[in-house]
Amino acid sequence: MSLPRPVIPTVLAVLMLGCWEWAVRSGRVDELFFPAPSHVVEWCWDGLLNGELLSATWVTVRRLALGFLIGVVLGFPLGALCARVRWINDTLGIIALGLQTLPSVCWVPLALLWFGPEESAVVFVVVMGTLWAVLVAVRESVLNVEPLYLRAAQTMGSGGVHLWTQVVLPAALPGVISGMKQGWAFAWRSLMAAEIFVVILSGFGLGSLLHAGRELLRMEQVMGVMGVIMLVGFLADLAFFSPVERWLRRSRGLER
Amino acid sequence: MDSPGSQPAALTLRNVTKRFNGASGPLTALEDISIDVREGEFLVLVGPSGCGKSTLLSLLAGLELPDEGEIRLADSPVRGPGRDRLVMFQQDALFPWLNVLENVTFGLRLKPGLTDDERRESARHYLQLVGLGNKELARPHELSGGMRQRVALARSLAPNPRVLLMDEPFSALDALTRDQLYGDIQEIFTKRRKTIVLVTHNIREAVCLGDRVVLLSPHPGRVREVFEIDLPRPRRINDPALAALAARVTESLASHLTKGALE
Numbered sequence: 001m002s003l004p005r006p007v008i009p010t011v012l013a014v015l016m017l018g019c020w021e022w023a024v025r026s027g028r029v030d031e032l033f034f035p036a037p038s039h040v041v042e043w044c045w046d047g048l049l050n051g052e053l054l055s056a057t058w059v060t061v062r063r064l065a066l067g068f069l070i071g072v073v074l075g076f077p078l079g080a081l082c083a084r085v086r087w088i089n090d091t092l093g094i095i096a097l098g099l100q101t102l103p104s105v106c107w108v109p110l111a112l113l114w115f116g117p118e119e120s121a122v123v124f125v126v127v128m129g130t131l132w133a134v135l136v137a138v139r140e141s142v143l144n145v146e147p148l149y150l151r152a153a154q155t156m157g158s159g160g161v162h163l164w165t166q167v168v169l170p171a172a173l174p175g176v177i178s179g180m181k182q183g184w185a186f187a188w189r190s191l192m193a194a195e196i197f198v199v200i201l202s203g204f205g206l207g208s209l210l211h212a213g214r215e216l217l218r219m220e221q222v223m224g225v226m227g228v229i230m231l232v233g234f235l236a237d238l239a240f241f242s243p244v245e246r247w248l249r250r251s252r253g254l255e256r
Numbered sequence: 257m258d259s260p261g262s263q264p265a266a267l268t269l270r271n272v273t274k275r276f277n278g279a280s281g282p283l284t285a286l287e288d289i290s291i292d293v294r295e296g297e298f299l300v301l302v303g304p305s306g307c308g309k310s311t312l313l314s315l316l317a318g319l320e321l322p323d324e325g326e327i328r329l330a331d332s333p334v335r336g337p338g339r340d341r342l343v344m345f346q347q348d349a350l351f352p353w354l355n356v357l358e359n360v361t362f363g364l365r366l367k368p369g370l371t372d373d374e375r376r377e378s379a380r381h382y383l384q385l386v387g388l389g390n391k392e393l394a395r396p397h398e399l400s401g402g403m404r405q406r407v408a409l410a411r412s413l414a415p416n417p418r419v420l421l422m423d424e425p426f427s428a429l430d431a432l433t434r435d436q437l438y439g440d441i442q443e444i445f446t447k448r449r450k451t452i453v454l455v456t457h458n459i460r461e462a463v464c465l466g467d468r469v470v471l472l473s474p475h476p477g478r479v480r481e482v483f484e485i486d487l488p489r490p491r492r493i494n495d496p497a498l499a500a501l502a503a504r505v506t507e508s509l510a511s512h513l514t515k516g517a518l519e
């Protein structure tokens with residue numbers, strides 16, 4: 001007889017949390033270094049009730065969404081241009097390849113200088129995380145479109161805008177989506193680093209909350225915020241990237 | 257060679273030469289090719305691989321341009337790809353992001369002067385013609401290789417092109433499916449009287465389908481011989497008369513190849 005699949009993970013999780021809770025309460029582990037799970041949950045609950053956690057999450061998610069959107073909107077046409085125009089690829093394409101390897105948190109000092117300690121500085125860091133990854137992914141996927149599709153479409157009378165919207169983009173879509181996913185991951189990490197790294201006067205995000213937890217030596221706050229940060233990343237994947245990727249795989253027969 | 261027939265030529269190649277700058281230096285893929293394809297003719301180009309068959313077809317399609325000589329479609333020179341000459345490739349080239357019906361409608365949507373309903377009707381008609389009327393909503397990956405090639409055939413036929421160009425469309429299929437498609441193609445050809453240029457390295461297939469078979473030999477690609485095939489249609493691939501003719505073509509090809517090797 002086999003157990004339903006969720007049974008084992010649930011039992012293990014409960015066991016692990018139980019041990020952890022017990023280790024802290026019995027004094028075997030210092031509460032200051034490693035707060036009990038009940039404390040972390042308690043802090044999260046309080047944070048929810050007094051609005052602190054939700055408002056911080058909102059500030060962070062808004063920065064992320066805005067920066068990501070700007071990065072995608074800019075990266076898309078620029079990547080297509082790089083794929084299409086030689087001299088743009090030889091200039092912008094090379095720059096993009098270089099900047100893509102630079103963790104975008106490295107932009108923080110310059111961003112602060114250019115924009116001041118404002119929203120725009122953080123959003124800029126997020127844009128830098130997204131833009132180059134999307135640009136490079138769009139360029140690569142457009143250049144790798146199966147030439148046979150292009151030839152077939154051209155003999156059927158397709159060309160110009162029609163060829164781009166009806167053939168090149170749909171054919172490049174899987175690569176573009178994985179590029180967006182990569183851009184999102186870069187942006188998310190950089191945003192957290194930036195928020196922990198500098199105090200932005202215009203808004204108190206999750207990173208700032210985590211940093212505050214550290215200064216107050218409240219590790220249950222640090223852990224709680226870590227949990228929320230994971231949750232946001234997980235939800236973004238669950239709500240957008242996973243369904244899109246699954247749909248692509250299924251509709252094009254890439255599954256299994 | 258010029259056609260002695262009275263029909264006007266649909267496609268004309270005059271002293272066409274095509275060179276490539278390959279990795280191992282310049283290469284003459286086709287040299288001094290002159291062929292007239294008559295209106296409503298089924299012309300088959302046959303030859304060993306590397307003799308420039310695909311290149312010749314790309315030139316006819318306008319996907320490549322000749323280095324010397326001229327290609328004309330009726331009275332106008334071929335300067336690029338166009339809806340009047342559709343190509344069916346060796347791989348089906350169906351778009352994986354569209355379903356079967358949308359694939360067949362793709363070319364029709366680029367044809368002006370039709371309503372969407374007319375386009376859909378026409379696409380359905382051709383899908384039925386190739387025996388896939390019940391697969392409209394399937395995705396290409398859900399079909400077998402033979403079915404996919406049939407969809408590709410419907411897709412090339414639907415916009416009703418003046419000329420249909422086919423590059424080894426059956427070579428990736430198993431023998432049974434292939435025989436079936438030979439039947440389909442002949443039926444469609446007799447019903448619709450299209451001008452068809454088909455490329456193959458399978459001599460039996462060439463003799464089975466063609467009104468004329470043009471034999472090419474490689475290095476550089478040249479026209480060696482032209483065979484008129486007078487067998488009545490529908491032809492069966494296992495017909496003894498057809499087999500005898502195919503044997504003659506094969507012999508001729510072998511002699512040209514050995515001559516080429518000795519030169």
Ligand SMILES: Nc1ncnc2c1ncn2[C@@H]1O[C@H](COP(=O)(O)OP(=O)(O)O)[C@@H](O)[C@H]1O
Binds near residue numbers: 278303304305310
């Ligand atoms: N784009 C290309 N660049 C360089 N050489 C090519 C190219 N296309 C074809 N060739 C060469 O031209 C010759 C004819 O090729 P092809 O037309 O594909 O032959 P076939 O279809 O008869 O097998 C071959 O030697 C091939 O290597």
Ligand SMILES: [Mg+2]
Binds near residue numbers: 310311424
């Ligand atoms: Mg070929």
